[in-house]
Structure formats: C-alpha cells, structure tokens
Amino acid sequence: MILLETKGLTREYGGVVAVSNVDFQVNQGLITGLIGPNGAGKTTLFNNMTGLDMPTKGKVFFNGHDITGKPAHRICRMGIARTFQNIRLFKELTVLENVMIGRHFKTGKSPFHGRFLNALDSYFRMSREDEQMYSSALKWLDFFEMGELCDELAKNLPYGHQRELEIARALATDPQLLFLDEPAAGMNPQETEHLMETIGKIRDLGITVVLIEHDMKLVMNICDSITVLNYGQKIAQGTPREIKHDPAVIEAYLGKEEE
Amino acid sequence: MLNFFLLIVIYTGIYALMAIGQNVITGYAGMLSLCQAGFFAIGSYATAILSTTYGWSFWATLPVAALLSALFGVLIGLPTLRLKGDYLAIATLGFAEIVRNVLNNWDSLTRGPMGIQKIPMPSIFGFVINPYKKTGFLVMTIIFVLIAYFLFQRLARSRMGRALEAIREDEIAAESMGINTTKYKVWAFAIGASVAGVAGSLQAVFSLSVTPGTYTFMVSIMVLCMVVLGGMGNFKAVILGAFIIQLISYFPQLVGLSSMIPPQFKQILFGLILVVMMIWRPQGLLGREVRDYSRLTGEKGSVFRKKAKQAVSSTQGGER
Numbered sequence A: 001m002i003l004l005e006t007k008g009l010t011r012e013y014g015g016v017v018a019v020s021n022v023d024f025q026v027n028q029g030l031i032t033g034l035i036g037p038n039g040a041g042k043t044t045l046f047n048n049m050t051g052l053d054m055p056t057k058g059k060v061f062f063n064g065h066d067i068t069g070k071p072a073h074r075i076c077r078m079g080i081a082r083t084f085q086n087i088r089l090f091k092e093l094t095v096l097e098n099v100m101i102g103r104h105f106k107t108g109k110s111p112f113h114g115r116f117l118n119a120l121d122s123y124f125r126m127s128r129e130d131e132q133m134y135s136s137a138l139k140w141l142d143f144f145e146m147g148e149l150c151d152e153l154a155k156n157l158p159y160g161h162q163r164e165l166e167i168a169r170a171l172a173t174d175p176q177l178l179f180l181d182e183p184a185a186g187m188n189p190q191e192t193e194h195l196m197e198t199i200g201k202i203r204d205l206g207i208t209v210v211l212i213e214h215d216m217k218l219v220m221n222i223c224d225s226i227t228v229l230n231y232g233q234k235i236a237q238g239t240p241r242e243i244k245h246d247p248a249v250i251e252a253y254l255g256k257e258e259e
Numbered sequence B: 001m002l003n004f005f006l007l008i009v010i011y012t013g014i015y016a017l018m019a020i021g022q023n024v025i026t027g028y029a030g031m032l033s034l035c036q037a038g039f040f041a042i043g044s045y046a047t048a049i050l051s052t053t054y055g056w057s058f059w060a061t062l063p064v065a066a067l068l069s070a071l072f073g074v075l076i077g078l079p080t081l082r083l084k085g086d087y088l089a090i091a092t093l094g095f096a097e098i099v100r101n102v103l104n105n106w107d108s109l110t111r112g113p114m115g116i117q118k119i120p121m122p123s124i125f126g127f128v129i130n131p132y133k134k135t136g137f138l139v140m141t142i143i144f145v146l147i148a149y150f151l152f153q154r155l156a157r158s159r160m161g162r163a164l165e166a167i168r169e170d171e172i173a174a175e176s177m178g179i180n181t182t183k184y185k186v187w188a189f190a191i192g193a194s195v196a197g198v199a200g201s202l203q204a205v206f207s208l209s210v211t212p213g214t215y216t217f218m219v220s221i222m223v224l225c226m227v228v229l230g231g232m233g234n235f236k237a238v239i240l241g242a243f244i245i246q247l248i249s250y251f252p253q254l255v256g257l258s259s260m261i262p263p264q265f266k267q268i269l270f271g272l273i274l275v276v277m278m279i280w281r282p283q284g285l286l287g288r289e290v291r292d293y294s295r296l297t298g299e300k301g302s303v304f305r306k307k308a309k310q311a312v313s314s315t316q317g318g319e320r
C-alpha cells in the first residue's frame, strides 16, 4: 500500500531546477532509500514533502490526502516526522527536553491548556502533563539507550548521540512515516552498524522509514526499495539488486564511459 | 535620602514588569524586540485617558491597559514574524517611535506634547495610594511584581515555556516537531506587551501625569539592558537587573553628584553594559534558569522510569 507519494513534484529556485517532475512513492511498512550524487535534490524533495518548502509544481499525497503546501507543524501532526542533514537539535535544552518537545502537541488538547491565565489553575495538571510527556520521552530515550543522559544539554552530546537524539525526538511525535536525512553522516563504522540495527527496529515497530544516505553498504543492506535522483530527476526506482545493476545509476555515480 | 531610595525601588518595580515581558519575548522566544516603550506608553495613556476624561477608577483601567497593549503586541507581532535579529529590532523600534509620534500629535485625545495631568490617585478600600508618600505605592508595586513573577514563572515552566525555548533554539526544528511557531510567537508578543502595559498604568498613577517625552527609545534600551545584565530566560535575574540598572541610572543623584555628572553619562554606561555583558558574560549575572525535572527523574521519579520501561517492552510488540 502506498503511504506517501508525490506527483510531478517540481521545485525551482530562480533558474535552478532542484527537483524536476518527480513521482516518488513510499510503501507502508518498508524502508525506502533515496540516493543520488551531491546536489541531486534529495534534501529539497524531503523539504517539499514535510512542509518546509513549497513545490513550484506538483502534489504530495499522504494517506490519500493532499498535503501540498501545508505548514510543517500540521504535516508533523498528521504523522510525518523527520531529522535534518545538518543536525538541528535544541542545543541549550536537555536531552530529555528535546524529546519532550516531540511530545508537545500530544498534550494540552483542552482549549485553554498551557495558556497564560490557565497558569494559575494548571499547577496540578501541569505536573500530570509533564509526567505523561516524561514517560513517553523516556521510552524513546531508553530505546536508544540514552536514558542515563537525560539531564545532559543536547550540545554536549557526542556526535553519534546527537544524531540518535534527533531520531528519538522525531519518534516521540508518534509518526507513521519517518524521514531520515543522512543519519549516518559523520558516524564511525561501529556507530553506523548500530544505527542500521536501530532503523531495522524502528521498521519492526511498524513505522515506515525513508532515508537519504550516501553510505551504500547501509542503503543496500537495509532498504526494501530505492529511488535514485540525479540532477533533480528520478532516474531509477527498484530493489537494491535492481538498482545496483541499473545502467543509468552506474552512469550517474561513475560517469559515462568515454568511447 | 530614604525617600529617594524608595523612589528607586518603585521604578525598579515598574521597570521590572517591563523586563519580565521582555524576557518572554527575548529570553524565551528569542526575538530581539525593542518596543517595550511603545507598550508602556499605550498602558500609561489608556489609564490616563480613561481615568481623567471618563472618570474610570485605576483598577478598571488596568485590564484595558493590559489588553490594549496585548492587542498592539499582536499587531506588531504578526507582520514582523518573518523578521529575525536586527531586522526585527529595527521594525519594533520603528513601532515604538510611531506610538510616541501618534501620542505627540493626536491632540484631541492625548493633548499632544503637553500630555495629560491631574490623573486621580488610585485608592483601595478607601485608602488612597498617594505616590508622594511612597510607602503605600511601594507596597502596591511590589505586589504587582510578585504577581507577575509568579504568573510568568509558571508560564515559563509550563509546556508553553518549553515550546518558546524550542523556537528560540531552532525555529525550523520546532515547526517540524509539530509546534505552531507562528501562534507561539504572537502569544509571546501579546503576553510580553500586556505586562508592559500594566507597568504603564502604574507609571501613570505614580507620576500622576503622562507626557510623550517619557516613552522614548531609551526606555526600551534600559529594559533590554536589565534583561541582558540579569540573565536572559530567568525572571529573578531580570528583576535583579532592573534594580541594578535603576541604581546606576540614579547614581549621580544618590551620591549628590548630579551637578558634576551629565545625564548623558547614563546612556554611555548602558551601552557599555550591553557590550561588556555580550563579550564577557552573555548569559547574564545569574544565567538562564534550568527547569528542574528531579521530581520525575530523581529518587521518586524512578516510579515513572519503571512505568516507562514497561511501556517500551510492551511497545516493541508492534503497537506504536
């Protein structure tokens, strides 16, 4: 079943066509890889699917609903979470708080919740709310074996943990679909190995994963399906085996053989 | 002498209210706004006009001052949301100057540069709070500051405070985590403005007259100084900052040297404080307040920890 798809998605910046007429599909419950050389338009495609950027042309459908141009916070609330290529943690907040922010919209459903005048009577309710946020946040920190680090400031974490924390924060929003933009970038081989296992575990929880990655070993090992972009265009789509032997992909990565 | 010290403490209170508002906007939401003077003026004039022309009691004018300032906070917040850093500072500064110019020129309502005199003194249970006698007024001001402090402290510790901090740290990430950043930024402006409006009301019944000349750019700068000096994101600290800045500002009079030290000296000093603090101690004297989760994470919190552990083991079955 298709969980998310784009139809003819195009994004131009002035004269630069970053993404050109791309039909991208994500199947529910699987891990989809999005690969391509630097500047191929992978991050731009992510941004256009998560509401951080607005397509010039084309549409994005999630669960059959048109979500094109919806604000990012709405898209997140619908069940799409993401991480960023250049880590975007709340640096001066603690590890726990970072993940609690992911739980933010899950609490405070009553119309006056968390508002200013309500500050008076919410004395007791706030503690209850915090407890809820805390236990779900901790659940995801423990998932990444980071429970002990919860009072640490995010900026003080080692790099690998920062990447994992970003994933934990995204998972805290209870997504159906998780976008990971180069999660293994800057990780050493052991960390990458561990990340690979983690992504598998996330899929086993029933969460659909889309990942951009340059580490081919990782991509080929864990992806069920791969889409390849080059110069903004989709040049191939298929299983890892198919992609590995696709002439257009080989050409994009290795360059055309000169006769 | 004692009287003079009381005056300083009263002004500390009035400015502390403004600084508390600024702290929400700048310390929590991370927006560099320079228009507390504008909201201060709106609050003052609301009280002045309603209590002179319309004969309202001071207490009835208070909510109007707060709401009117909040409304203007939204009006300035909405169009400037896209602006960051220095651009926002310039736009908000412009807004405060517009307010002052309107007050200066709308003669039929504000009596222009002459301002409004003979504002009635507030009274409570038949007891008149006479600003000339200071003590009664001092008590009232302190009560106002305490109420504001507790309300805003609560706000900061609630999920809204956390959301504002997330926006300050990384707006794009906050938006992507499901936080309606637009809504929260406008709220921050409205709330920060409303308490400055209340400060304005106090100012009006303290000086018993209002003139546009009181609400200059220097007021906004002083308030910003208080927040930066005390510590952004810490309400206790900004009250301390308010006291230190007022002390410095009245220092020449306090030591009887006002004939030797020109008033411009103050402005140089505030500029210097901003620069020195930014270089040597950007977190301010006290630094940011850290939220305490020990209730959850500490000894007692281990209960929640166990609950959460169970939750994760049951989740791994496949339920999300």
Ligand SMILES: Nc1ncnc2c1ncn2[C@@H]1O[C@H](COP(=O)(O)OP(=O)(O)OP(=O)(O)O)[C@@H](O)[C@H]1O
Residues within 6 Å of the ligand: A013, A016, A017, A018, A036, A037, A038, A039, A040, A041, A042, A043, A044, A045, A085
């Ligand atoms: N905001 C922008 N304004 C102008 N051009 C942009 C913008 N964002 C991206 N581009 C351009 O669009 C193209 C695609 O960029 P994008 O970041 O999507 O590539 P990518 O596939 O993620 O590359 P990488 O692997 O290096 O992350 C690049 O040529 C880039 O310069």
Ligand SMILES: [Mg+2]
Residues within 6 Å of the ligand: A042, A043, A044, A085
């Ligand atoms: Mg990229």
